[in-house]
Amino acid sequence: MNQKRPTWITNLPKRLIERFFTRKNSSLLIWLSAFIGILAGAMSALFDHGIVWVSEQRLHLIASFGDSNIPLWVIAIPVSSLMAGLAFYLTHRFAPEAGGSGIPEIEGAMEGMRPVRWKRVIPVKFFGGLLALGSGMALGREGPSVQLGGNIGRMISDIFKIDKTDAQALLAAGAAGGLAAAFNAPLAGIMFVIEEMRSQFNYSLTSTKSVFMSAVMATIVMRFVADQDAVITVTQYSHPNLLSLWLYLLLGFCFGVIGLFFNKMLLATQDMYLFIHKNKRWRFVAIGLFLGAVFGALSILEPTFAYSGIELIPEIAGGHYFAGGLMVIFLFRTLTTLVSFGSGAPGGVFAPTLALGTLFGMLFGLAGHALFPEIVTEPGRFAIAGMGGLFAASVRAPITGILLVIEMTSNYEMILPLIVTCLGATMVAQTLGGRPIYTQLLERTMRLSMRQKREEQTRKAMQHLDRKQR
Template identity: 30%
Template sequence: MPSFLLTAARYLQRLFRFSEVHLMLVYAVIVGVLGALSTIAFRDGLAIVQHLLVGRSGSFVEMARTLPWEFRVLLPTAGGVIAGTFLVLANRYTAGLKSDYMEAVAVGDGHVSVRQTLLRSLSSFSSIVTGGSIGREGAMVQLAAMCASVVGRGVRFEQSRLRLLVACGAAAGLASAYNAPIAGAFFVTEIVLGSIAMSSFGPVLVAAVVANITMREFPGYQPAYQMPAFHDIAGVEVLLFIGLGLVAGIAAPQFLRVLDATKTLFRKSRLPLPVRLGVGGLLVGILSVWVPQVWGNGYSVVNSLLHDQWLWTAVLTVLVFKLVATAVTTGSGAVGGVFTPTLFMGAALGLLFGQAMQALWPEAVSAPFTYAIVGMGAFLAGATGAPLMAILMIFEMTLSYQVMLPLMLSCVMAYFISRSFDGSSMYEITIRRNREEQERLRLRRTQMRELIRPAETVLPLTATLEELTQTFIRHSVKYVYIVDEHHRLQGQVALQDLTSVLTGDPSEQKKTAADYLRRDFLPVITPEMSLSEALQRFLTHQGERLPIVQSSTDPVLLGAIYKTSLLDAYYRLS
């Protein structure tokens, strides 16, 4: 089928004389189909192996409940060891290569390593099928992106188009995993590409939609979550959803900090990868003895939270145990996504918030599950730094217009609150982009006082010709700055004005710096000038440096500004 699709694409290009833009849309369709097929293969593979292990497939929570406690401990441990072994192979045979699609799109050349992706996907498969508390969407998206990279390299796409095609594959994988094509497209453009431009968003959206259509043609298709009907929210209850966004915005960065701290802890242990992942699986297995809901990505538990009656103590217990299980699974080095566990955290947090509000204000507060639905989006917005994607994902899941008002308010509030902490995100590429943006903002506010360097070629008005000559010899500059007794800049002496010394005229030997002084020749810089203002000064001067003075009315010489320092700041700003 892939070869047939490629042949069809070439035929259509020749037949209709497609432009590069139109051709990109054709390949986006191909990548959408391949992304859906790779997702189906991974999903069905999990079901087959799960059935071989325990004689049934379906919910990992139900699978854990039916197993004796010894197997609940043993199975995740063995799965972790096997997953670690695959990771060792991935690192050994593909050393130095990159498999992460985000890096390939954002900072790479679009080349996604096939061997490394397959080995890491097998590692993720081993962790997931044995109950690891991690999402399966990570491997699904990675496989879809790999297929897109293979197609792009096969038809010899240039680097920019190859990166865009890999982004299309990632969107197809996410749309297939969650049956949310619009949110999948916005995830890739908002997080991975970093901007929503039609030239890139169009192909990405086409790939996501085609992937979703393809998924619907296969058996087993169903919405990611079975959402109950969302009722209208009116009046002052809207303020409660703003409060939920505030809580989610505070909690999401702490969730990410726990994950990072656990990764650091496991990394410091210096255990071999198979042992490290085995320990992570062992801890998940021990937790599942008391709370079997820690198995899997939390998908079935979220559906239960939305439809069943839960006591707040039970919700809180599952929330804490699931947090620990997810932390030790990801911290040990398991390959997979935390997207679905993040949705679980938001649903549990929202349900607890809704139950608390209903206890305080029972006659005016909606059912707690409405807060669970909005909590999923708010927590996701706070954790990913992508509020638009979070809003669209929950909307696609509920297909309810009534959810939009509280959802938008809650997601935006969560996003800004979480950003006020440290700009943390579950994705490294987002953290890097936030740091670069902060650096650009800092540079825009940069004043010249921050770039001052010593002006080593400074002499008084009474400096002799010999002192001037020696200064030019030592520093190899075109100008020497001349100051008065109060260190105020009076002007400069140019090297070309001393050429008469070479003639040996005795009268020249009696002259001082004041005799060669040029006033108002060089433009000067003041400490409060911005980068752009200082650059304009350099555009009128061909030299490497300019003097910086206290002010135009009080020209006390502070030092010099070098063109290289200015251009370096501009380079980091761009």
């Protein structure tokens, strides 16, 4: 004889589903963060492989003219020029906020100051980034990966109609996943959000777990697609001589000064470009065409001055350059980094900054070896410490810099000199009045946005007055 089941048993599955998928349920946020991490990792892997593919296709196209009497660098000029020009056009026409690294946009969105138009930003940042980086410009893919990850986080929160507080957590989770996948460094991705976005991030147990989950899942996806090796293959160093730690502190002090001037030059370069193009589309695109031509030629004639610089780090740390060559590369790469990033091209400054830090660190190590050979036996140690030094001084995120270098190079026994260098750089930069570069870039963006709104309002008012007078 069949008995009718009690009502509470019949409604149990429905009640469990409603309870699980309620907006305030932390379990939903964690599961969504895992999904965002998977998407951010897949997007970062696709972006990474896409850059390599576009770069290879460009070089194959240039090499196909090798039998002619025309030099290859001449062929590279129109090819790279068209690629960069198209990247600049896509950015200015469809999503101006996709220009640059995109990290200030994510920070502004977390504060509620900037909109997140993910339907526009994701395709523009992805394809614009492929073209800009593939053309040979001195830009990194890590900043774009952060912005792409953050926009994926906002996309998911919009689809699931997540409330404002939880949407901010998913935005941060996506950004952490993007950085973790780009550098194959989950701890650095987590710490970047907690440390760099400390004024915007809503510190709660659930939001912190969301960031952790996204970074872990993104890294797992990236390692499935690529491999589990460190991003940069360099010598594995043992613990340094304790008597040499004061030299690492001095190196940090030097980076504090360099980082301060680097940030000022970066902002000045952006102002210079704004003065030239005045936010007019075809002037902006013309700048892209010109830069593409320059970096197209450089990528053939002198590749050490082009590209992101990540592929240069093992050669620098391995001692393949003399002091004179290191100084020349450092100066020229500083110039190409400023010219590339300041232009507003869709690319980041993470990797170029790490390369510059490695260059100066190796220079410092060679000088230390010449002056104190008994305690500085391996100058390459200072190259590793230098990777995090300039980053810490410019971004003012020393813990992120320390973790980033350790995870990227697997030099875990270099943690003490890295801490000394990064903290020294941060202390000097702060003492001299330096401010985090992404904070300054966000403030600059907001000022320009307000000025454009005022100019637009003035223009409309003048048009209205002119119509009335007629």
